[in-house]
Amino acid sequence: MRLEWTPQLAVGVELIDEQHRELFRRMNALRVAMTSGRAKEEIPRLLDFLTDYVVAHFRAEERIMSRTGYPSYIAHRDLHAAFSTEFFELREEIDVRGYAPSLVIRLNQKLSDWLVEHIMKVDKNLGGFLQSNGVDVG
Numbered sequence: 001m002r003l004e005w006t007p008q009l010a011v012g013v014e015l016i017d018e019q020h021r022e023l024f025r026r027m028n029a030l031r032v033a034m035t036s037g038r039a040k041e042e043i044p045r046l047l048d049f050l051t052d053y054v055v056a057h058f059r060a061e062e063r064i065m066s067r068t069g070y071p072s073y074i075a076h077r078d079l080h081a082a083f084s085t086e087f088f089e090l091r092e093e094i095d096v097r098g099y100a101p102s103l104v105i106r107l108n109q110k111l112s113d114w115l116v117e118h119i120m121k122v123d124k125n126l127g128g129f130l131q132s133n134g135v136d137v138g
């Protein structure tokens with residue numbers, strides 16, 4: 001199912017929202033790649049991109065939180081770390097066992113489910129803090 005970024009998912013900070021949209025775009029691209037004729041080339045490329053981008057995105061949020069004295073920084077960072085561990089375990093399983101569709105689907109689903117819930121419950125709090133403190137992180 002296509003993953004749609006909607007304004008309900010906006011945290012109100014363009015830098016973060018754009019990274020979330022990019023993650024959504026690439027997850028959709030991965031899903032499409034699985035049924036395309038170029039799956040063998042596309043899937044590893046997209047998995048590499050997503051892995052790097054998830055790390056970079058978490059770091060970007062964490063930099064913002066530490067720079068702005070966000071009170072829930074540590075708890076939020078720990079959630080990123082816990083998810084990263086699970087994500088990398090699955091990624092490693094894919095590297096070891098090969099690009100089995102069931103594993104790739106599981107990884108994509110795991111990332112999209114986690115991300116949507118995390119944005120709604122956790123990133124939005126950060127967005128609210130930044131907005132109410134007038135912090136410009138662009």
Ligand SMILES: [Fe+2]
Pocket residue numbers: 061076080118122123
């Ligand atoms: Fe986050």
